[in-house]
Amino acid sequence: MPNITSEENDPEPNGENHRGPTNTSPASPTITRKPPLFIITDVNNHTMRTSLFPYIQQRIHQDLLLPSDNKPYPWKEIIVRPKYSRPPNSPDSRPANCEESDKKFNWHRPTTTILSPDRIALNCFPGLDYTEHYASLVASYLALSGQDAGIVRCVRPPADGRMCKSLLEDSNLSKMGHVDVVVLGHVDHLNVPGVGMWETGERPFFPGGGRRTEGIKERLLFSWRILRLRGGKKVAYLACMPTLWGDISYHLVQALHRFNKPECLVYLGKAGPLSDWIRPNRYLATGNEAIIDNQRIHWDNILEPESYTWNSRKSPEVLPIELGPVITVSSPLCESFQWLKENNTRAEWVSCEVGHMAKACNETGTKFGYLNIVSDDISGQPQEESLANEHDRNARKKRQLLFPEVQKTLISFLRRYEQGTDA
Numbered sequence: 001m002p003n004i005t006s007e008e009n010d011p012e013p014n015g016e017n018h019r020g021p022t023n024t025s026p027a028s029p030t031i032t033r034k035p036p037l038f039i040i041t042d043v044n045n046h047t048m049r050t051s052l053f054p055y056i057q058q059r060i061h062q063d064l065l066l067p068s069d070n071k072p073y074p075w076k077e078i079i080v081r082p083k084y085s086r087p088p089n090s091p092d093s094r095p096a097n098c099e100e101s102d103k104k105f106n107w108h109r110p111t112t113t114i115l116s117p118d119r120i121a122l123n124c125f126p127g128l129d130y131t132e133h134y135a136s137l138v139a140s141y142l143a144l145s146g147q148d149a150g151i152v153r154c155v156r157p158p159a160d161g162r163m164c165k166s167l168l169e170d171s172n173l174s175k176m177g178h179v180d181v182v183v184l185g186h187v188d189h190l191n192v193p194g195v196g197m198w199e200t201g202e203r204p205f206f207p208g209g210g211r212r213t214e215g216i217k218e219r220l221l222f223s224w225r226i227l228r229l230r231g232g233k234k235v236a237y238l239a240c241m242p243t244l245w246g247d248i249s250y251h252l253v254q255a256l257h258r259f260n261k262p263e264c265l266v267y268l269g270k271a272g273p274l275s276d277w278i279r280p281n282r283y284l285a286t287g288n289e290a291i292i293d294n295q296r297i298h299w300d301n302i303l304e305p306e307s308y309t310w311n312s313r314k315s316p317e318v319l320p321i322e323l324g325p326v327i328t329v330s331s332p333l334c335e336s337f338q339w340l341k342e343n344n345t346r347a348e349w350v351s352c353e354v355g356h357m358a359k360a361c362n363e364t365g366t367k368f369g370y371l372n373i374v375s376d377d378i379s380g381q382p383q384e385e386s387l388a389n390e391h392d393r394n395a396r397k398k399r400q401l402l403f404p405e406v407q408k409t410l411i412s413f414l415r416r417y418e419q420g421t422d423a
Helices: 049-057 128-144 162-169 247-259 304-311 337-343 354-364 393-419
Strands: 005-008 077-082 111-116 119-124 152-156 181-185 222-228 234-240 264-273 284-286 289-292 295-298 321-323 326-328 349-351 367-374
Touching (some): 077 128, 247 264, 264 393, 284 393, 304 393, 349 367, 367 393
Parallel strands (some): 005 152, 077 152, 181 234, 181 264, 264 367, 284 321
C-alpha cells in the first residue's frame, strides 16, 4: 500500500491552508469522522473491474495526467486540499477539461494551482468526503499507472464542516426565501408544468451554464425554479453548480433549514444496487433506512405511497420502484469485493449522499424522501453499463425514459401535499 500523507487542516481566516498538520493545536476541532483513503493498486479486487481505470482517468485534471510523450512525471508533490477556487475570483486556478461544460448545473470540478515547478495543488469544494475522494482518485490513478502514489498529500477540511458552512452562508441560497418543499438533485432533467424561470436572486444569469458562467460571482452557487401550488405553497426545484458529494449534502440540508425553512425535501440522485438482478438505468430506488458510519437511521419516506402505487400498475413498459435500505459511503473506490461481501446482506443500495441528507433531515425535523436512478451495477458481475460509460448515448437514452416517471411520482406527491396527506 502506498504511503499517502493525510492531514487535518485548520484554515486561516483568508482561506489559505497551513503547511502540515494542525491537530496538535488546542484550537483545532476534534476529528469525529475520518474516512480513509482508498488507493486501488489492482482493478481485479474492485467490483468495477476493468471499467475502474477509465472511471478514474475521466476524473483526473489534465495537469495531473501522465505526459503523453513519455517524459518524466513533472510533480514531486500533489496537495489535494479543501479550497473552492475558480477564476475569475482566483485567476491562478485552472479549471479541468473534464468538466461537463454542456451541463447547466453540477459541472464545477476541482481546479489546480501550480505552487512551484514540481508542486501542484488540487483545489476541492471543501467537503470531507469530496476531498478524500479526489485524493483517492489521484493516488489510485498514479498507482495503476506505475507511478509513486506516495507523492499525494491529502489535507482534510475541519471535521466540523466550517468551510462548507461558510461557503453556503455566503452563497445566494438565502435569496431564495421561504419555500415549503425543496426538490434537489437532477432537477434540470424534469419537465415541470407551470414552473417559473431559473433564478439566482441576482443578475446576470446565463441558463445555458458551462463556460459562460465563469464571469458570475463565485457566491452564486445555486439556481432555482419556483412552482406555486394551489393554496399558495411554494416548491423550489434547486440546482447547484458544484457537486453535492457526501457530507456536503448534509451541510446543505442544514443551510436550507436555516435560510429557507422547508417542510419537505425530495432528493433525486443516483445509486448502485448490491444485487445482481437489478440492471442499471432501468429502475428507480427509494427507501426509509440508511446505514452511515456503521449506524442505521430511519425516517418516514414521504414518497413511499407513490412507490407502492407504481408497483401495482402491472404494465410491462413501466419498471418498478424498488425499496430497500441504502448504505452511504464516502467514495465508490471503497467498493471492493471484500466490501461487497461484508455489505450485500445489509442493504439494497449504495450512494454517497442519502444517509447524510436523511441524518440532517432528522436533526432539523424536515420530512424526507429520495428517488435514485440505479446508475451502475456493483454486484461484481460483468458490466455493460457502469459509472465509466454512464454518459454514453445508450445509457443516457435509457435514463431519459425514467425522468418522466420521476416527474409523475413528484406530481402525485405534490397533490397529496396540497391536500395535507403527504405523511
